[in-house]
C-alpha cells in the first residue's frame with residue numbers, strides 16, 4: 526500500500542482519536558456524541574408503553590452508559606404488557622438488550638468476567654449478581670437486590686434509564702450489577718444471549734437426572750423461541766434424536782432447521798393415546814427417554830408424561846409465571862413410571878456466561894439460531910411490536926435502534 530500524505534493525515538487522526546479514547550472516563554469515543562436526554566419506553570398502563578424523555582445524568586465512577594442497539598421482547602415483557610402480574614407499572618422494561626459503551630466511569634476497567642472493557646465495546650447485562658449455585662434466579666424479594674440492579678424488570682429510583690427498551694441505558698456498577706463485554710458476537714446473537722441462557726440452564730438441570738445422554742431420545746414440547754432454542758442447545762451438545770411437538774407447522778419446520786429429527790403436530794392427533802402413539806412412532810416404536818416442557822399450557826404439562834418411558838426424565842420450564850394448575854395422576858404419571866422430574870427457572874451466572882460459547886458453537890455447526898429474530902420494530906412502535914408478538918406473528922420480535930439484516934422484517 527502506498528503511504529501518501531493523505532494516508533499519513535488519516536493515521537495521525539486515528540492515533541489522536543485513540544489517545545483521546547484512553548484519556549480516561551467520560552469519553553464518548555467512536556460511538557458519536559452523547560445527547561443530553563434519553564428516550565425510554567415506560568409501561569405506564571396495561572397494554573400501553575409511552576416513550577418518555579429523561580435527562581442522561583453524569584456517569585459516576587463505577588457506572589457505564591450504553592447506547593442501545595437492540596432488545597428482544599421476552600414472554601415476561603409480554604406478560605407485564607398484558608397483565609402486570611408482578612404489579613410493576615410504571616416500569617421501564619426490556620432485559621434482552623445489547624449496545625455500545627459510550628461512557629465509562631473511571632473505576633470501570635473490566636467486565637464481570639475480568640475481560641477488559643473500553644468505550645466502543647459491545648455490552649450485555651445479566652440479572653444474576655453472583656456466581657453462586659444457590660442463586661438460580663432473580664428473587665424479587667431478596668433483601669440485597671436493589672431495584673436498579675435488575676435491568677428492564679424492576680422500577681428504579683428517579684433516573685429511569687434502567688430498561689433496555691430505550692436508546693440509552695445507565696449501568697450502575699456500584700450496585701453489584703453484572704455486565705459482559707461481548708464485542709466478539711454479532712448483534713442478533715447478542716440479543717439472543719438472555720433467552721438462550723434459559724435453555725443452557727434447563728439442560729444443566731436435565732443433566733442432574735443422569736438420563737440425558739448422547740443417544741437419548743428427547744421430546745421437546747412447544748416450539749416458540751424457548752423450545753426452538755432448547756432444540757439448538759441439545760443439538761449443539763451432540764444429541765441427535767429429537768422430536769419436536771407443536772400445533773404450528775411453520776414452527777415445526779423451523780424446529781427441523783434447529784436440529785429436530787422428527788416433528789409431531791399435536792393438532793393432527795385427537796386424544797392423548799393417539800398423541801402419545803405419534804410420539805412413540807417418531808422414535809421408531811419407543812417413548813422418549815427425556816422430555817422438555819416448553820409451553821405455558823397446563824394441558825401440555827398433563828400430556829407430556831405420556832411421551833416419556835418408565836424411568837425417564839422431564840424438565841418443566843414453561844411456567845415462568847403462574848398459568849394455572851395442571852392435572853396429573855400422581856400414581857400413573859409419576860410413581861408407577863418412576864419419572865425423574867426437574868423444574869427450571871431462569872439461569873445461574875455461570876450458565877449465562879456458558880451461553881456465549883453455546884451461541885458461537887451453534888453458529889459454527891450451522892444452526893440458524895439468529896434466524897429466530899424474525900421481526901424488528903423501532904422504539905416508537907413498541908406497542909405495535911408487543912401486540913405483534915402476542916399474536917405470535919413472528920418468532921422472536923426485537924426493538925432495534927439500528928436496522929437488522931435483510932433476513933429480518935424491519936417494520
Ligand SMILES: NC(=O)c1ccc[n+]([C@@H]2O[C@H](COP(=O)([O-])OP(=O)(O)OC[C@H]3O[C@@H](n4cnc5c(N)ncnc54)[C@H](O)[C@@H]3O)[C@@H](O)[C@H]2O)c1
Pocket residue numbers: 600601723746747748749750751752770771772773776791819820821822824825842843844845846869870871872917
Ligand atoms: N423457565 C424459565 O426461566 C422461562 C424463561 C422464559 C420463558 N419461559 C416460558 O416458556 C414458555 C415458552 O416461551 P416461548 O417464548 O417459546 O412462548 P411461545 O408462546 O412463543 O411458544 C409456545 C409454543 O407452545 C405451543 N403450544 C401451545 N400449547 C401446546 C400443546 N398443548 N402442545 C404442544 N405445543 C403447544 C404453541 O403453539 C407455541 O408455539 C412460556 O410460557 C414462557 O413463559 C420460561
